[in-house]
Amino acid sequence: MRSKKVTKAVFPVAGLGTRFLPATKSIPKEIMTLVDRPLIQYAIDEARAAGIKEFIFVTSRGKSALEDYFDTAPELESELRRKNKTELLEVLKATNMDSGAIAYLRQNRPMGLGHAVWCARRLIGDEPFAVLLPDDVIAAEKPCLAQMVEAYEETGGCMVATMEVPPAKASAYGVLDIDEDMGSVVKARGMVEKPKAEEAPSNLAVIGRYILSPKVMTNLNRMKQGAGGEIQLTDAIADEVEGEGVYGFRFRGMRYDCGSKAGFLQATVAFGLSRPDLRDEFSAYLDEMVAQSRAAE
Ligand code: G1P
Numbered sequence: 001m002r003s004k005k006v007t008k009a010v011f012p013v014a015g016l017g018t019r020f021l022p023a024t025k026s027i028p029k030e031i032m033t034l035v036d037r038p039l040i041q042y043a044i045d046e047a048r049a050a051g052i053k054e055f056i057f058v059t060s061r062g063k064s065a066l067e068d069y070f071d072t073a074p075e076l077e078s079e080l081r082r083k084n085k086t087e088l089l090e091v092l093k094a095t096n097m098d099s100g101a102i103a104y105l106r107q108n109r110p111m112g113l114g115h116a117v118w119c120a121r122r123l124i125g126d127e128p129f130a131v132l133l134p135d136d137v138i139a140a141e142k143p144c145l146a147q148m149v150e151a152y153e154e155t156g157g158c159m160v161a162t163m164e165v166p167p168a169k170a171s172a173y174g175v176l177d178i179d180e181d182m183g184s185v186v187k188a189r190g191m192v193e194k195p196k197a198e199e200a201p202s203n204l205a206v207i208g209r210y211i212l213s214p215k216v217m218t219n220l221n222r223m224k225q226g227a228g229g230e231i232q233l234t235d236a237i238a239d240e241v242e243g244e245g246v247y248g249f250r251f252r253g254m255r256y257d258c259g260s261k262a263g264f265l266q267a268t269v270a271f272g273l274s275r276p277d278l279r280d281e282f283s284a285y286l287d288e289m290v291a292q293s294r295a296a297e
Pocket of ligand 1: 172
C-alpha cells in the first residue's frame, strides 16, 4: 500500500508542567534543556528528519518563550557575526523556522491530549499527520518518526510508537490490545488509556509518537470523555481499529521520559555522554563519583 505523504506535525505543548515547579513557574517545560538544547528542539529535529514541513504547536497561556525561541534573533546574530563566531551563528540559525512553516494555536482550557490535538483540525484538513509529545525524547540512530514513516508506507491507517513496559507501569500509558504480532509492527484490536495494572490488555505501551489518519480528528469531534474525565487521543485512535486499522511500531532506540524528574536526569546523563565535546570529561567525573560512593559503602 502506498500511503499519502506525512508533511504536517502537531506538537501538544499546552501542559502546565507542574512536575517541574518551581522551574516551570516562568518557563515552559519544553524550553528546559537537555545539555544545551531545549526539549522542543529534539522533537522538531526528529520531525524534520522524517520529512515534516509544517509544524503546528498547540500552546496555552505562558508559552510565549516558545514562539521567541523559533524566531530569528537579529541582535544576537549581528553580535556573533561581528565577533566572527561562525560556529555559534550556525547553531543559532539551525533553530530558526521559515516564515509560515510554524503555526501556534491556543488550547484555552486543559481538556486532555485528544482535545489539544483536535485544536489543530482545520490546519490538518484531510491529510494524515504526525503527533510528537516532546516529553518523550528518543535517542536513535535513525530518528523514531523516520522509522515510523517508513513502516507506515506499508500499513497506512494509524500508527503509534510502542515499547514493552513492566506490567506495574502499564497504568501510566495508553496500552495496546494485540491482534497480530508481526515483530516490529503489531496490529491492534484495541487500545486502552491508563488501564488498571490488572486490567492492562498487554505490556505494550504507547510512546509519544503517532502517525494518524484525519479520521481521528473526526472521531475527536465527538468530544467523548475518557480516562480522568479528559478527551483522550488514545480513544479516538482506538475507534479506527475496525476502520483503517491501528498499528503499533516497536521503534529501535532508547526512550527517556523527560516528563519525570528521574527520566530527565537519565536523559541528561545519556545525552551528555553521547556528546563528543563532553564525553571524556563527563565520563571521568561519573567514574569518580561511582568510585567514591562505592568507597563510602
Ligand atoms: C500520554 C498519552 C498516553 C501515552 C503517553 C506516552 O499520556 O495519553 O497514551 O502512553 O503520553 O508518554 P501522558 O504521559 O500525557 O499522561
